[in-house]
Amino acid sequence: MKSLRWAGLAVFTAAAVALSMTAASAHDPETPEGQAAARAFLADHQPAERHAVVGTAAGVPCVNGKADIYPCKNVDLLSVLPLASMGGGNGNDIWGWTDPSSGKEYAIVGRTNGTAFVDVSTPTAPKYLGNLPSNGGSSTWRDMKVYKDHAFIVADFISGHGMQVFDLTRLRTITTPQTFTADVLYKEFGPAHNIAINEETGYAYAIGSNTCSGGPHMVDIRTPKSPKNAGCVSQDGYTHDTQCVVYRGPHTQYQGREICFNANEDTLTIVDVTDKARPVQLSRKGYSGSQYSHQGWLTEGQRYFLLDDELDESSGTDKRTKTYIWDLADLTNPVHTGTYSSPATAIDHNQYVKGQHTFQANYQAGLRILDVSGVASARLTEVGYFDIYPAGDEAKFNGAWSNYPYFASGIVLVNGIEQGLVVVKPNLGGTEPPPGxxxxxxxxxxxxxxxxxxxxxxxxxxxxxxxxxxxxxxxxxxxxxxxxxxxxxxxxxxxxxxxxxxxxxxxxxxxxxxxxxxxxxxxxxxxxxxxxxxxxxxxxxxxxxxxxx
Known part of the structure; x- marks a missing residue:
């Protein structure tokens, strides 16, 4: 079993990067792989860019493989809002919110020094509404998700950060940029690397925290402003990322139960968390080629799981971005059925499935969009991309950190470490089922x-x-x-x-x-x-x- 020890604080500033490998890290510091990943990430640090594309009424179409300065295929550029225009720092994770009363779409943009809120309802002219400062210092790793019109935000490195809860309906009346404060601060963990939310059940899962041996720290958020500790998943130690769902896949024994699919550094680990007091680990499975199991997402129907590995490109001789395909017909025995290799040579990071496509943020290769309709035959096909880091496609930690593809309008948000908020619109043909x-x-x-x-x-x-x-x-x-x-x-x-x-x-x-x-x-x-x-x-x-x- 892996374990996690917290003994210090790492600080990320524009002038310098300092990391104690016995300190809180975005990767389990007890493992050589986690230490190597953190060192490599920080070694690739670059200052934020100032290139902006804002105010063009029709955006910039992808023509002959280019939109503005960016290589592209079947994806048009709508706008770029640099980090300097929304609070500074460097970019990290991102999520979105649609106001149910107006239909307006908003970007929730993670940065090293806080969380920016941006009105993207006119996607060619995004409007910065304000910043929620980080609670206690800067962090390279910040993550957020949304439930019941509230954002839930965590940060790694910062010993007392906790989980910030922010009521997004406050954005409705904002006309000039504000400095916000959180509505609630959940303090039963300090730093956490990531957060997942099952919107159907109303439970949040803080992962990579200084509790639960680094495994999912479960929080009841059904009343968003009154979060309550619901228990731990600690059997397999440190979890790097997870997706938790009410299971409706083919394994009939577990249909209707709440299941988490954990990327646990060297395995895909599947856990039944229906009973929060007694979570049950269903399987823990390694795979050929594993270096650092990072994140993944279920396909529609919950039969297949697409897993990305953050270190396989930089560690091996084959530098192409890889996606590991899992068949989950039996949750107690998931099977790695094949591996997709991208034509791009870059590190993969975060991906999300919407309909028949998975939207991947692959660092220097930018946003890559794969058709997953052939997943039963372990076949994925690239149908579009937007490269926000045109300087190169190496296995290094620059460019696209994450993306959000779930807006009804069809726009996709990309958050670049150096680039800031990039708003694009895929033109893939066909009709995508809407989110949820x-x-x-x-x-x-x-x-x-x-x-x-x-x-x-x-x-x-x-x-x-x-x-x-x-x-x-x-x-x-x-x-x-x-x-x-x-x-x-x-x-x-x-x-x-x-x-x-x-x-x-x-x-x-x-x-x-x-x-x-x-x-x-x-x-x-x-x-x-x-x-x-x-x-x-x-x-x-x-x-x-x-x-x-």
């Missing part, structure tokens, strides 16, 4: 006063099987007397589900979520929200509605 199975219509439909019913369609694609028994119908209807309204959901085959009957409720608007047992319906096809005003004197319109599978 959410399908939405935001076109206004007028509801005639005491007139015929009107409908608003949503076309669902890329969802396997039937609709769930807990299909969520999110409705936003503006009306001056909601009791007048009769609301139905119409399935693709014409079946009708009554959501709301008329009544004497004189309140304004219908802004709510209905739950429908639609398990008898095929998921894919055109669903309709049907609304009728059955009494005179009041008017309104369907503002937006969505289905959440």
């Amino acid at each position: 199975g959410r399908f939405e219509n935001t076109a206004d439909v007028q509801i005639p006063d005491a007139g015929a019913a009107v409908t608003s369609p949503v076309t669902v694609s890329g969802v396997s099987g039937n609709a769930p028994a807990t299909l969520q119908v999110n409705v936003d209807i503006k009306h001056t007397y909601r009791g007048d309204l009769v609301i139905d959901l119409v399935a693709p085959d014409g079946s009708t589900y009554r959501l709301k009957a008329s009544n004497n409720d004189s309140g304004d608007n219908v802004l709510t979520t209905y739950t429908v047992n639609a398990s008898a319906e095929t998921a894919n096809g055109t669903w309709q929200l049907r609304v009728q005003d059955v009494y005179r004197a009041d008017t309104g319109y369907i503002d937006a509605w969505s289905l959440q599978f």
